[in-house]
Amino acid sequence: MTTVERTAPRLAGAAALLVLAGLCAISIFVGVGDVSPREAFSDPEALYLIAASRLPRTLAAILTGAGLAIAGLVMQTLARNRFVEPATAGTGQSAALGILIVTLLLPSASIATKTLVASLTALAGTSLFLAIAHRLPPTQPFLVPLFGLVYGGVVGAAVTFVAWHTDLLQFIEIWTHGEFSGVLRGRYELLWVSAAVLAVTWVFADRLTLMSLGRDVSVGLGLDYARMMQIGLAIISVVTALTVVIVGLVPFVGLVVPNMVSRLIGDNMRMLIPWVAGSGAALVLACDIIGRLLHFPYEIPVGTVLGVVGAASFLWLLLRRPSHA
Amino acid sequence: MRDRSTIVLAALGLIALACMCAFMTLGLRGNLWFSLELRSLRLLALVVVAVSIAVSTVVFQTVTANRILTPSIMGLDALYIFSQSLLVFTIGGFGFASLDPRIKFAGEAVVMVALAALLFLPLLKARVDLILMLLAGVTVGVLFRSLSSLLARLIDPNDFVVLQGASYANFSKIHGELLVAAGVLMLIGIAIVWRMRHTLDVLALGRDAATGLGLEWPRVVAATIMLVAALVAVSTALVGPVAFFGLLVVALGERLIDTRRHALLLPAAALVAIIVLVGGQTILQHVLGGASTLGVVIEFVGGLVFLAMLLHGARR
Amino acid sequence: MLFSRIFAVLIALALPTAAIAETVQIQTAQGLATVPARPHRVAVFDMAALDTLHLLGVKPAGVPDRVFLPELKPAAAGGEVVGTLFEPNLEALSALDPDLIILGGRSSPKAKFTSRIAPTIDMTIDGQDLVRDAEARLDAYGRLFGREQAADEARQKFRAAVAAARDAAKGKGRALILMTNGPKISAFGVGSRFGWIHSTLGIEPAVTAMAAAIHGEAVSFEFVRKADPDWLIVVDRAVAIGTGDSQAHATLDNELVRDTKAWKRGQVIYLPAADLYIAGGGIQAMTRVLAAVTRGFSAAQ
Numbered sequence: 032m033t034t035v036e037r038t039a040p041r042l043a044g045a046a047a048l049l050v051l052a053g054l055c056a057i058s059i060f061v062g063v064g065d066v067s068p069r070e071a072f073s074d075p076e077a078l079y080l081i082a083a084s085r086l087p088r089t090l091a092a093i094l095t096g097a098g099l100a101i102a103g104l105v106m107q108t109l110a111r112n113r114f115v116e117p118a119t120a121g122t123g124q125s126a127a128l129g130i131l132i133v134t135l136l137l138p139s140a141s142i143a144t145k146t147l148v149a150s151l152t153a154l155a156g157t158s159l160f161l162a163i164a165h166r167l168p169p170t171q172p173f174l175v176p177l178f179g180l181v182y183g184g185v186v187g188a189a190v191t192f193v194a195w196h197t198d199l200l201q202f203i204e205i206w207t208h209g210e211f212s213g214v215l216r217g218r219y220e221l222l223w224v225s226a227a228v229l230a231v232t233w234v235f236a237d238r239l240t241l242m243s244l245g246r247d248v249s250v251g252l253g254l255d256y257a258r259m260m261q262i263g264l265a266i267i268s269v270v271t272a273l274t275v276v277i278v279g280l281v282p283f284v285g286l287v288v289p290n291m292v293s294r295l296i297g298d299n300m301r302m303l304i305p306w307v308a309g310s311g312a313a314l315v316l317a318c319d320i321i322g323r324l325l326h327f328p329y330e331i332p333v334g335t336v337l338g339v340v341g342a343a344s345f346l347w348l349l350l351r352r353p354s355h356a
Numbered sequence: 357m358r359d360r361s362t363i364v365l366a367a368l369g370l371i372a373l374a375c376m377c378a379f380m381t382l383g384l385r386g387n388l389w390f391s392l393e394l395r396s397l398r399l400l401a402l403v404v405v406a407v408s409i410a411v412s413t414v415v416f417q418t419v420t421a422n423r424i425l426t427p428s429i430m431g432l433d434a435l436y437i438f439s440q441s442l443l444v445f446t447i448g449g450f451g452f453a454s455l456d457p458r459i460k461f462a463g464e465a466v467v468m469v470a471l472a473a474l475l476f477l478p479l480l481k482a483r484v485d486l487i488l489m490l491l492a493g494v495t496v497g498v499l500f501r502s503l504s505s506l507l508a509r510l511i512d513p514n515d516f517v518v519l520q521g522a523s524y525a526n527f528s529k530i531h532g533e534l535l536v537a538a539g540v541l542m543l544i545g546i547a548i549v550w551r552m553r554h555t556l557d558v559l560a561l562g563r564d565a566a567t568g569l570g571l572e573w574p575r576v577v578a579a580t581i582m583l584v585a586a587l588v589a590v591s592t593a594l595v596g597p598v599a600f601f602g603l604l605v606v607a608l609g610e611r612l613i614d615t616r617r618h619a620l621l622l623p624a625a626a627l628v629a630i631i632v633l634v635g636g637q638t639i640l641q642h643v644l645g646g647a648s649t650l651g652v653v654i655e656f657v658g659g660l661v662f663l664a665m666l667l668h669g670a671r672r
Numbered sequence: 673m674l675f676s677r678i679f680a681v682l683i684a685l686a687l688p689t690a691a692i693a694e695t696v697q698i699q700t701a702q703g704l705a706t707v708p709a710r711p712h713r714v715a716v717f718d719m720a721a722l723d724t725l726h727l728l729g730v731k732p733a734g735v736p737d738r739v740f741l742p743e744l745k746p747a748a749a750g751g752e753v754v755g756t757l758f759e760p761n762l763e764a765l766s767a768l769d770p771d772l773i774i775l776g777g778r779s780s781p782k783a784k785f786t787s788r789i790a791p792t793i794d795m796t797i798d799g800q801d802l803v804r805d806a807e808a809r810l811d812a813y814g815r816l817f818g819r820e821q822a823a824d825e826a827r828q829k830f831r832a833a834v835a836a837a838r839d840a841a842k843g844k845g846r847a848l849i850l851m852t853n854g855p856k857i858s859a860f861g862v863g864s865r866f867g868w869i870h871s872t873l874g875i876e877p878a879v880t881a882m883a884a885a886i887h888g889e890a891v892s893f894e895f896v897r898k899a900d901p902d903w904l905i906v907v908d909r910a911v912a913i914g915t916g917d918s919q920a921h922a923t924l925d926n927e928l929v930r931d932t933k934a935w936k937r938g939q940v941i942y943l944p945a946a947d948l949y950i951a952g953g954g955i956q957a958m959t960r961v962l963a964a965v966t967r968g969f970s971a972a973q
Binding site: 383384385386387390391394 | 762763764765766767768769785788789
């Protein structure tokens with residue numbers, strides 16, 4: 032390793048942090064209420080708006096983005112496959128199923144109860160997916176994402192079917208379109224659990240790297256594979272359920288961010304985790320800012336913007352750098 | 357081999373016929389002629405949709421040399437819906453909304469075919485590897501679904517987009533005036549596909565082998581992609597996006613007939629599609645009494661069957 | 673004169689009764705329509721129509737599978753189920769063999785098909801001029817079923833309810849119409865489906881530059897705070913479509929909304945959501961909505 036090679040990532044890291052900080056600043060000053068950079072810290076009115084609405088929204092976007100990107104990364108590690116993510120492989124759909132069950136059985140349940148049940152159903156749904164995914168032959172890598180896609184579709188269809196017959200279809204729609212327009216001080220704090228989950232992921236980073244080598248190799252290297260599997264599952268389920276309950280389903284982050292980042296900086300988890308978390312946060316925050324501005328003073332859901340922005344830039348990236356596999 | 361597939365095809369044909377008879381005759385009431393006419397319209401629509409989806413999926417899988425890509429997964433349904441909203445919103449001011457639905461459909465189909473060619477030809481020419489292709493496809497789907505809803509949000513959302521943007525196909529819809537236009541387009545499409553069936557067999561060998569055998573790869577691929585796009589326009593215009601239906605029926609058909617030869621696979625997949633749609637609609641209408649959820653039920657049952665098959669095939 | 677009367681009697685004797693069934697011209701959403709008068713067997717797919725017919729004492733022979741509002745249960749009782757709110761079951765309809773089919777709103781695109789079974793009228797009610805449309809439909813039903821007197825009485829009461837709401841709201845300040853959908857909100861302006869609240873009742877909108885989106889615009893709570901309306905008029909979508917308890921209050925009860933004049937003075941009016949969202953334009957449903965408006969504005973300090 033020469034010094035050039037060692038300083039390049041640091042420079043890149045500094046640049047990335049600057050981008051994220053810039054986005055936060057923009058996010059603080061973009062909204063319907065009047066907050067201008069000049070009086071932000073002198074005008075009590077502006078300070079109040081920042082504290083009550085802008086900062087929570089910014090933080091919610093960051094936590095959601097970082098959490099979902101990491102959930103995608105962990106899921107890809109556990110499934111030993113690049114092309115699965117919670118939103119498409121049944122985790123998000125299972126969480127929605129949980130919300131539906133709570134709504135049918137306990138209509139007046141609190142957000143925390145909803146999250147808990149959604150986490151449990153997401154856990155069950157994801158465990159089932161991974162259990163089956165591991166029985167698929169590793170020689171056919173595209174079988175796993177295909178399986179995940181169909182599996183997610185099946186769970187989603189079950190949700191739709193039940194919702195249709197209990198007339199909760201439009202109710203479920205609330206949780207299928209992720210948006211931050213309702214985020215305020217006191218209405219998003221549960222998302223901080225995502226930050227805790229991020230810390231847990233960081234602690235287990237090396238073990239996750241080992242896991243990606245496959246069961247036999249990692250057990251040979253002294254890893255408690257089954258325990259790691261449980262931890263990974265918990266990470267994915269909790270983050271996804273939290274996001275679905277508080278924000279709604281935000282597609283795409285878990286699939287795109289880990290893939291793009293690992294293409295750029297390789298597969299070492301220790302390196303990947305901060306980069307993936309940061310990029311996910313930046314992506315979701317940027318899309319939320321666009322959603323606030325595009326149809327000002329009205330809102331466009333972040334999921335919609337993310338669909339367009341994320342998909343378009345990702346396609347461009349894919350086709351600009353044809354890979355020679 | 358040849359005998360077995362003939363028997364399978366014949367059996368599928370008989371089952372399909374039985375489903376159609378059941379669809380036409382079960383629980384008839386009210387004015388007999390009116391009901392029969394209504395049912396034949398619906399049956400025709402179901403058959404047109406089934407055949408369009410099956411054929412477009414088979415051809416698409418051949419062109420992309422990949423068994424798990426289907427036009428829906430690659431976002432072509434979403435592309436059609438996007439073409440619809442694009443036309444409504446760009447020339448909506450000039451009375452596009454009040455145009456004859458057939459002319460609208462023709463316009464949408466043309467836009468759709470052009471967009472599909474623009475999008476997928478570079479993808480195919482770039483020799484993108486399979487996984488990337490899948491990824492790109494899912495991405496295209498998300499992109500166009502999001503674009504459609506973005507358009508709907510920016511410009512006064514009218515009900516048709518809201519309805520069209522539904523995530524499941526509705527097989528109870530009847531489009532009397534579109535049916536003929538869609539049917540004609542489908543017939544032209546499958547006639548061309550049928551004439552190309554041997555070319556498609558060669559195409560299935562892969563790009564290099566096909567080129568070696570004297571096939572003008574780029575031209576043929578461009579033509580087939582446009583064909584596929586037109587067939588997707590037919591099915592999406594009639595019922596909406598269908599998700600895994602194509603994947604399911606082609607996989608089932610292939611499993612039953614045990615070959616990728618187009619002369620056999622095309623009819624097998626089409627018959628399976630007819631059986632699933634017509635049979636499913638009949639069962640839902642008369643047994644479970646909730647015909648508008650067929651799209652969801654197909655997704656659920658079809659998905660389960662497909663997953664079981666995947667596992668079974670993987671374990672063998 | 674005498675001759676012609678005898679002639680008419682002769683004709684009446686010579687022909688089966690159906691052939692000289694009188695027709696009546698009524699106003700529908702698609703303009704004037706000529707339909708058989710006093711139809712016996714009617715299939716109704718529109719909630720507002722069901723509501724107004726119930727008021728006039730007309731019993732429908734065919735109804736959709738769900739009516740969403742508990743108040744409409746008796747109106748639909750005894751009718752045969754012939755489809756859903758969106759989708760008439762054409763074969764069931766054909767078996768019912770009605771004299772007239774009434775569609776509206778969500779089912780109106782199906783008129784092409786139902787009119788092959790029986791004369792069909794589209795009685796859709798437009799949200800922007802809901803009160804006028806509701807009265808026009810009431811008149812039409814009165815003439816159609818020969819219940820003019822009942823319709824007249826109902827119209828007078830209805831007009832009184834509209835006037836009461838107008839008077840109660842007069843000079844009481846600007847209002848913002850919000851719909852809550854779980855934790856999210858949309859705002860509705862003059863051109864929206866609830867626009868009549870501003871245009872007919874003369875309640876000044878707090879935000880004038882609202883685009884004419886029928887289904888409202890998604891907004892943030894900052895938007896509500898900046899608009900700072902004197903009144904908040906709230907429709908809870910979850911309640912309207914029958915998905916449990918009202919959470920509208922919990923959704924709106926946050927520090928940004930609490931800063932508005934409306935919240936500080938307790939000037940928040942929760943409208944009966946299903947009456948407005950599902951049966952909007954039905955005379956009884958509208959009377960309940962107007963009563964809520966009147967009560968709300970009369971309570972102003």
